[in-house]
Amino acid sequence: MRIAVPNKGRLHDPAEDLLERAGLHIVDGADRQLYADTVDPDVTVLYARAADIPEYVADGAADVGITGLDQVREADPENLEELLDLEFGSCRLVLAAPEDSEIQTVYDLDGGRIATEFPNVTQHYFAELDVDVDITEVSGATELTPHVDIADGIVDITSTGTTLRMNRLEIVDEVLQSSVRLFARADVADDEKVQQIQTALQSVLSAEGKRYLMMNVPQDALDEVKAVLPGMGGPTVMDIAGREDVAVHAVVDDSDVFETINDLKQVGASDVLVTEIERLVE
Numbered sequence: 001m002r003i004a005v006p007n008k009g010r011l012h013d014p015a016e017d018l019l020e021r022a023g024l025h026i027v028d029g030a031d032r033q034l035y036a037d038t039v040d041p042d043v044t045v046l047y048a049r050a051a052d053i054p055e056y057v058a059d060g061a062a063d064v065g066i067t068g069l070d071q072v073r074e075a076d077p078e079n080l081e082e083l084l085d086l087e088f089g090s091c092r093l094v095l096a097a098p099e100d101s102e103i104q105t106v107y108d109l110d111g112g113r114i115a116t117e118f119p120n121v122t123q124h125y126f127a128e129l130d131v132d133v134d135i136t137e138v139s140g141a142t143e144l145t146p147h148v149d150i151a152d153g154i155v156d157i158t159s160t161g162t163t164l165r166m167n168r169l170e171i172v173d174e175v176l177q178s179s180v181r182l183f184a185r186a187d188v189a190d191d192e193k194v195q196q197i198q199t200a201l202q203s204v205l206s207a208e209g210k211r212y213l214m215m216n217v218p219q220d221a222l223d224e225v226k227a228v229l230p231g232m233g234g235p236t237v238m239d240i241a242g243r244e245d246v247a248v249h250a251v252v253d254d255s256d257v258f259e260t261i262n263d264l265k266q267v268g269a270s271d272v273l274v275t276e277i278e279r280l281v282e
């Protein structure tokens with residue numbers, strides 16, 4: 001089983017970090033290498049350009065891929081199945097035009113020229129709206145093209161909006177919301193190993209923003225403590241040998257921890273311990 005992972009750019013580090021946290025440690029993954037082994041002898045990593053990953057998975061050079069939805073939609077192979085939204089690399093593909101132009105809506109671009117690194121997504125977008133445009137594929141610095149009379153508008157990635165502002169462009173419409181996805185070739189999507197990879201990555205996402213609370217609780221305060229703990233399927237309650245108190249463990253949203261601890265103290269819990277959760281298999 002081979003996983004294709006971005007070899008550079010902004011997606012490389014977070015993708016590798018996620019694999020690490022999921023327990024799929026990369027061994028011998030020196031920089032600039034094409035392949036690397038993982039601790040699982042049945043799983044290897046293939047490093048590829050973010051834009052090439054969908055095709056590599058579709059063609060069988062890899063079985064599973066990690067890259068942006070924008071890249072998957074652009075390559076648009078028929079035999080890919082999305083498994084997970086990995087919740088990083090969030091950005092939007094937008095239609096933008098010069099601030100000082102007459103262009104207010106997408107329909108103002110009918111008969112116009114569009115520059116983009118995403119010609120397929122762009123073509124689909126305009127075709128759906130029945131707006132006729134001439135699309136030029138560029139390989140970077142798309143934001144400059146309206147200022148050198150190559151295009152009337154662009155379809156490009158934005159996240160903070162800084163690049164558009166710096167180039168005096170404004171958003172006319174949103175074409176696609178993107179984030180990084182885990183996907184597989186459809187014929188292997190149900191394989192046990194693919195499922196294991198999906199479960200491992202999901203467990204990291206599930207643990208994000210969660211804390212594990214442990215505390216001692218007098219028997220007679222147990223009901224009140226249970227009422228305070230939002231918990232997933234209720235807290236775990238354990239007897240403590242030779243003591244009247246019980247130990248209570250629960251998973252709590254990080255954002256609730258501050259308030260929950262105060263409430264727990266008030267109803268009689270003591271020795272409250274808060275720890276991070278690395279993974280949570282639900």
Ligand SMILES: Nc1ncnc2c1ncn2[C@@H]1O[C@H](COP(=O)(O)OP(=O)(O)OP(=O)(O)O)[C@@H](O)[C@H]1O
Pocket residue numbers: 006008009010011049050051067068069070071089090091157158159160178179
């Ligand atoms: N500003 C951004 N904010 C968030 N995510 C982004 C942003 N720009 C790009 N992305 C996401 O990261 C993906 C890869 O972009 P990046 O610029 O890192 O590619 P790259 O590997 O440098 O590309 P190339 O190999 O062509 O040089 C994009 O397809 C998109 O999903």
Ligand SMILES: O=P(O)(O)OC[C@H]1O[C@H](OP(=O)(O)OP(=O)(O)O)[C@H](O)[C@@H]1O
Pocket residue numbers: 010140141156157158159160161162163164
């Ligand atoms: O809305 P912003 O936060 O300004 O981000 C948008 C910019 O980010 C990406 O470029 P990147 O920085 O990856 O440079 P590159 O495309 O030249 O690699 C994208 O192509 C935009 O130019």
